[in-house]
Amino acid sequence: MAALEVEGLARHYGEREALADVSLSLDAGQTLVVFGANGAGKTTLLRVLASLLRPHAGSVRVLGSSLPGEAWAVRARVGLLGHEPLLYRELTARENLRFYARLYGVEDERVHELLESVAMHARANEPLRTLSRGMVQRVAVARAVLHDPELLLLDEPNANLDPAAIELVVPLLGAGPGPNGLRTRVICSHDPIRGLAEADVVLGLRAGRPALLRAGAEVDPDEIAELYR
Amino acid sequence: MSGVHAPPRAPQTVRPARPPRLWPTVRALLRKELLVELRTLESVPGMSLFAVATFVLFHFALNRSSVEGDLAAGILWVTLLFAAILGVNRLFVADAEQGGFDGFLLAPVDRSAMFVSKVLTLLAFLVVLELVAVPAFALLLLGSPLPPALPGLLATLALGDVGVAVIGTLVAAMAVRTRARDLLGPLLALPLFVPIVIGGARATSPLLVAVHPGTPAIRWLLTLGLYDLLFGLIAYALFDFLLED
Numbered sequence: 001m002a003a004l005e006v007e008g009l010a011r012h013y014g015e016r017e018a019l020a021d022v023s024l025s026l027d028a029g030q031t032l033v034v035f036g037a038n039g040a041g042k043t044t045l046l047r048v049l050a051s052l053l054r055p056h057a058g059s060v061r062v063l064g065s066s067l068p069g070e071a072w073a074v075r076a077r078v079g080l081l082g083h084e085p086l087l088y089r090e091l092t093a094r095e096n097l098r099f100y101a102r103l104y105g106v107e108d109e110r111v112h113e114l115l116e117s118v119a120m121h122a123r124a125n126e127p128l129r130t131l132s133r134g135m136v137q138r139v140a141v142a143r144a145v146l147h148d149p150e151l152l153l154l155d156e157p158n159a160n161l162d163p164a165a166i167e168l169v170v171p172l173l174g175a176g177p178g179p180n181g182l183r184t185r186v187i188c189s190h191d192p193i194r195g196l197a198e199a200d201v202v203l204g205l206r207a208g209r210p211a212l213l214r215a216g217a218e219v220d221p222d223e224i225a226e227l228y229r
Numbered sequence: 230m231s232g233v234h235a236p237p238r239a240p241q242t243v244r245p246a247r248p249p250r251l252w253p254t255v256r257a258l259l260r261k262e263l264l265v266e267l268r269t270l271e272s273v274p275g276m277s278l279f280a281v282a283t284f285v286l287f288h289f290a291l292n293r294s295s296v297e298g299d300l301a302a303g304i305l306w307v308t309l310l311f312a313a314i315l316g317v318n319r320l321f322v323a324d325a326e327q328g329g330f331d332g333f334l335l336a337p338v339d340r341s342a343m344f345v346s347k348v349l350t351l352l353a354f355l356v357v358l359e360l361v362a363v364p365a366f367a368l369l370l371l372g373s374p375l376p377p378a379l380p381g382l383l384a385t386l387a388l389g390d391v392g393v394a395v396i397g398t399l400v401a402a403m404a405v406r407t408r409a410r411d412l413l414g415p416l417l418a419l420p421l422f423v424p425i426v427i428g429g430a431r432a433t434s435p436l437l438v439a440v441h442p443g444t445p446a447i448r449w450l451l452t453l454g455l456y457d458l459l460f461g462l463i464a465y466a467l468f469d470f471l472l473e474d
Contacts, residue, residue, distance in 0.1 A: 052331055054473075076337035086332035088261065088323060090268040095261075102257035103336035127268065143332075 001064075003028040003151060003184040004049065008058035011044055018044040019208045022058070026201055028150075029182030031175050033195040033216065036205035037228050042188040043083065045205070046153045049186060050080045063151055076104065079149035081157050081173075085140035089129040093120050093139045096128065097146060104147040114142035118168055133160040141169045154187045158194075192224040251345070254338045258346035263353065265323050272316045273357050280312040280362035288369040295372035295439065302433040305366055306426050309355075309386075310393065310419075312362065316354045317397035318414045320347055321405035334472060344398060344468040351394040359386055377442040382433060385445050388453040389429040392460060396421045399464040402471045421460075428453040 004026040011019040019041045026032045034042045047053040049062055051071035059066065065073040080086075087096045097111040115121045118138040128136055137160045144152065157173055158166050175185050175198075189195035196202065202219045204212030204227045211227060212219070266272055287296075287304055296304065324330045333343055363386075367376045376382055397418060404413040428449045435443035 050335060052334055072337065075335060078335070080331075080335055082328075082331070084328040084331070086328035086335075088265060088327050088329060090265050090323070091261065095264065099257055099261050100332065100336070103254060103333070103338050105337075 001028050002026065002061070003030070003063055003182075004032070004186070005061040006049075006058065007060075009045075009048065009055050009060060010057035011041075011048055011053060011055055017208050019048070019205075022203075022205075022208075022210055024201070024203060024210075024213060026184060026186075028184050029175060030200040031185040031187060031198050031216075032201045032203060033199035034186065034188045034203045034205060035190070035192070035195060035212075035224050035227050036188075039207075040205040040227075041208040042205060043155055044208075046080065046082065046155050046186060046188060049151075050078055050153050051075065052080075074151075076147060077150045078153065079144040079147065079151070080153045080155075081140055081144035082153075082155045083159070085128075085136050085143070087128055087136065087139060087143060090127055092125045092127055093131070093135075093142075094124040096139065097142055100143050100146055106147050110146060111142075114146065114172075117172060118142050118165075134162055134165055137161055138165055138169065141172055145172045150183055152183060152185045154185060156188055156190065158191075190228075192221040196221060196224070251339045251342055254342035255346045255349070258333075258342055259349055262346060262350040266350075266354070269323075271322075272319045273354050276312040276315045276354065276358045277361040279315055280308050280358060281365045283308045283311070284362070284366050284369045291370075296370050297438045299430070299434050301370060301437040302430040303426075304370060305363075305433065305437075306389070306429045308366070309359065309362060309389075310422050310426060312358055313351075313355060313393050313397060314415050314418060316351060316358075317401050317418055318404075318411055320351060320398065320401040325405045330472070340469040340472055341465060343472065344402075344465060347398040347401070348394045348464075351397050352390055355390040355393060359390075371437065371439075376437060377439070378436040378444070381436050381442075381445045385429055385432045385436070385450065385453070388432075388450060388457060389425050391457045392425045392453060393422065395457060395460045395464050396425075399460070399467065399471075402468060424456050425453065428456065 002025050004024065007023050009019055009022040022045065034045060036042050044053065048055055048060060051067050051074065054068045063074050063077050091099070093115060094111065097114065098108060101108060101111050115124045118141060120135060120138055123131060123135060128139065141157065152173060154173060157169070161169065175183050187195065187198060196216055196219060199216030202212060202214055202216050203210060204224065206227055212223060363376065364374065367373055400414055400418040400421065403417060404410040407413050432445040432449035432453065436445060
């Protein structure tokens, strides 16, 4: 079953075209890795799939529901880890996660588990503004997977993380089976080696348009490098 | 992230899935709002200081031992509304600057919960403001520690507060995503506050006389109540659209 079906997607900001003619399909449990230079449209694509932005043309189906009309039906099943942590600086890690747990109807026990999973339990009661960017990113990872989403949208998920922290979050952001079914992922990346290792499907964007769409195993790192020239 | 191997999933005791209803969401949002204000003290202290400073200025500028009637009511309401504008301008700033809008929009919750929680937050700010400002007003401009006819005054202020909170929330949501939000908020809010000033001042005027203070005129209280209701309905209907892309 297709977890994502995008056909002729376009989105613009005023006069500027951010995405155009994007079409793709991704099965449940697969990972799509999106490459492209800064401003190529990767973040816009993630925000459309997360139902934060409306498509201006084309059709988008996420987990079987059409966006934006049926966005309410998929919100509980999608997790977004973007450039911004979506956390309040004046609240502690625990308060932030509890706040989101209440919005998603998740038990507090899950908050405790996740703080341990990202090794933040010792600093869980300190305001976020006192933590390093890497620590905040770990809390943001916990926020994104709090409700164990079936679709994870990850925008450079390793940003600000040291190697040890990356190892910590790998189990949380992994693909494959979970309690809520197969987890599908869309990852925006600038790292061809890691990205291609994760990709079932690769989408390369150049100025908002698809320049590459192929199975991950068939893509050469040089083709990725070409997207940045 | 190295994902060639299938990594073990995190410990799972999760079970989301039943989206919270309106009031649990409102409670979660309200708790967050009050925690953020308690930690930052960005709104209420500024609003209160502004109001007290304004009363001090009037005290010296008017050079009278006390004021009463229309003049007193006008000073009270205009000062409170300008102080409220400070809170209105800050109402959505943390959400806009720290991604709270997106975090909320991603969640499977009723969007109206944000409207209700922001109105309640602003109402709480206004109540604290008035706990400071009304005694200061009485002391500096009425010449007594407490205004006469206090219950009537509190009832009038409560009706005015509801209108200010509803309109302030609506206007703040419209302005916060613009670059000129600090200017746009007051520009949009002040004309909409005019009926509240008129109704509030007219209802309060008979209460602020030193000898034989009266009761608030019912028709002005009704005017305030109807205005609150009208804007409550308009804001409730429009708010979801303001949050959308």
